[in-house]
Amino acid sequence: MSATEECTFAVCGPVDAGKSSLIGVLTSGELDNGRGCARNKVLKHPHEIESGRTSNITFNPLIYQKNQKGISLMSVKDNKKQLLKISSKEYEEPSSKIISFIDLAGHEKYLKTTVYGVTGLFPDYGIIVIGANTGITKLTREHIGILFYLNIPFIICITKIDLAPRHVYQKLCNRLKNLLTKQTFGKIVYFISDSDKNDSETEHYIDNMLGNPEIIPIISISNKDGININNLHLILSQIPNRSKWNKDTVKGSIVYLDSTFQVPGIGLVVSGMVKGDNINVKDKLYIGPSNGNFYPIQVRSIHNSVRENVQYASDQTQSCFGIKFSNQKLQLDRKQIKKGMVLINNIELWEKNIVKKFRARIKILQHSTTVKTGYAPVIHCGPIRQSAKIELLDEDKPIRSGDNCLVNFTFQYHSEFMETNMIFFFRDGNTKGVGEVIELVN
Numbered sequence: 001m002s003a004t005e006e007c008t009f010a011v012c013g014p015v016d017a018g019k020s021s022l023i024g025v026l027t028s029g030e031l032d033n034g035r036g037c038a039r040n041k042v043l044k045h046p047h048e049i050e051s052g053r054t055s056n057i058t059f060n061p062l063i064y065q066k067n068q069k070g071i072s073l074m075s076v077k078d079n080k081k082q083l084l085k086i087s088s089k090e091y092e093e094p095s096s097k098i099i100s101f102i103d104l105a106g107h108e109k110y111l112k113t114t115v116y117g118v119t120g121l122f123p124d125y126g127i128i129v130i131g132a133n134t135g136i137t138k139l140t141r142e143h144i145g146i147l148f149y150l151n152i153p154f155i156i157c158i159t160k161i162d163l164a165p166r167h168v169y170q171k172l173c174n175r176l177k178n179l180l181t182k183q184t185f186g187k188i189v190y191f192i193s194d195s196d197k198n199d200s201e202t203e204h205y206i207d208n209m210l211g212n213p214e215i216i217p218i219i220s221i222s223n224k225d226g227i228n229i230n231n232l233h234l235i236l237s238q239i240p241n242r243s244k245w246n247k248d249t250v251k252g253s254i255v256y257l258d259s260t261f262q263v264p265g266i267g268l269v270v271s272g273m274v275k276g277d278n279i280n281v282k283d284k285l286y287i288g289p290s291n292g293n294f295y296p297i298q299v300r301s302i303h304n305s306v307r308e309n310v311q312y313a314s315d316q317t318q319s320c321f322g323i324k325f326s327n328q329k330l331q332l333d334r335k336q337i338k339k340g341m342v343l344i345n346n347i348e349l350w351e352k353n354i355v356k357k358f359r360a361r362i363k364i365l366q367h368s369t370t371v372k373t374g375y376a377p378v379i380h381c382g383p384i385r386q387s388a389k390i391e392l393l394d395e396d397k398p399i400r401s402g403d404n405c406l407v408n409f410t411f412q413y414h415s416e417f418m419e420t421n422m423i424f425f426f427r428d429g430n431t432k433g434v435g436e437v438i439e440l441v442n
Contacts, residue, residue: 005097007099007236008100010117011101011102011103011127012128012129013128013139019104019129021038021039021159024042024223026232027061029075031223032223042060056105057103057104057121059100060101062075062099064097066095066096066097067094071234111427114143116383118147118425120382122273123152125242127156128140128147128154130156131160131164136175136176144185149425151213154216155216155217155218155219158218158221160222162224162225176218180216187214188215190209191220202234205235210238219231219235251349252277252344253274253276253277253344254342255273255279256272258271258272259272260337266322270287272321272343273317274317275315278315280312283345284296284297288344289341289354290332296326297325298324300321300324304317339385340385341383353417353418356410357409357411358439359406362406362435363404363434364403367401367433370398371398374390375390376390377390378426379409379424379426381422388410388426389412391409393408407435420438421438
């Protein structure tokens with residue numbers, strides 16, 4: 001089986017909202033027992049299982065297959081195929097779709113890890129998980145804001161509806177509607193309730209609103225009782241892929257690297273998101289920048305996000321590449337390959353994109369005083385995570401919360417591979433802002 005479509009969801013929300021449990025239920029096809037059995041299928045470290053809290057980012061894929069019998073779900077972890085009776089609709093043309101859930105940490109001390117997951121792993125959509133018994137928290141607002149300002153459409157899942165009293169649940173729904181429809185976000189909300197009308201509400205959303213970034217579906221679910229789990233599957237299996245790039249910026253092939261592995265019998269493996277032309281097994285590429293330099297490599301093998309051995313990786317897919325360095329005297333070890341580095345197919349095409357300084361249009365979302373030249377927040381731009389000093393173009397006008405302006409940023413430690421039109425997030429303590437790269441300064 002070769003899946004043709006791929007869609008990635010960043011699963012966000014505060015601690016104890018039930019993010020890992022939801023992913024476990026969706027990817028396994030089995031309900032939670034109320035004592036953490038679903039989340040234990042997702043959490044990978046002993047301290048995470050013991051505390052029930054995510055601290056590391058994990059990818060959790062599943063495959064939807066459509067045919068004349070309906071939609072079936074294949075769990076990748078145990079290779080178990082289960083027919084989901086969620087729609088009587090028949091599909092004449094068989095097709096398949098990979099959905100990958102990025103499980104992100106909900107605790108405030110892991111916020112930089114969560115921000116990296118949203119910016120560096122290039123999700124198509126977000127899922128904000130809110131516990132009906134805890135409601136909207138500071139981190140809920142923060143995660144919604146991050147997705148909103150990075151232009152990532154999202155779904156809201158209200159979990160634990162079996163635990164919350166009815167009046168508490170209704171109050172949460174009203175607060176969500178007020179939060180999302182007011183001027184800051186200006187969205188339209190559509191509720192898929194836990195009532196007898198939930199199936200028709202889901203069908204109406206899919207037929208008339210699916211893929212509209214201005215409409216936020218709010219679906220009420222229970223990981224334990226299974227309420228609306230099938231309806232959520234139906235939405236996820238139908239949701240269209242989102243174009244992540246401005247087509248004018250696509251040239252050649254790039255892989256934005258996010259992880260490295262040393263696999264026995266295979267050697268060095270790197271993973272990341274592909275942008276542009278297909279990358280094939282045996283292709284000759286370059287890895288970098290490391291101290292401003294690129295190193296020639298050859299692709300030995302490629303695996304897609306469901307661990308299938310494939311011959312090529314296409315645009316907007318998450319893939320793993322087994323690589324070897326073409327010159328034994330010019331190579332990097334695993335520790336030297338950092339987040340923010342890339343694989344490219346042509347150095348000359350991209351040499352002007354290796355910069356230490358860039359110009360951006362920014363908006364200050366939150367700051368206690370004024371921002372002046374010399375202030376150095378951490379930049380989250382794609383997989384890049386490095387502090388950079390701000391240079392105000394108008395020194396006489398310091399900027400405050402809510403202000404928009406043009407500034408120059410200079411990375412403090414080393415050059416990075418950047419592109420114009422990239423949206424980035426910057427933060428330092430309680431200061432937060434968003435920006436767009438408009439010019440690379442060589």
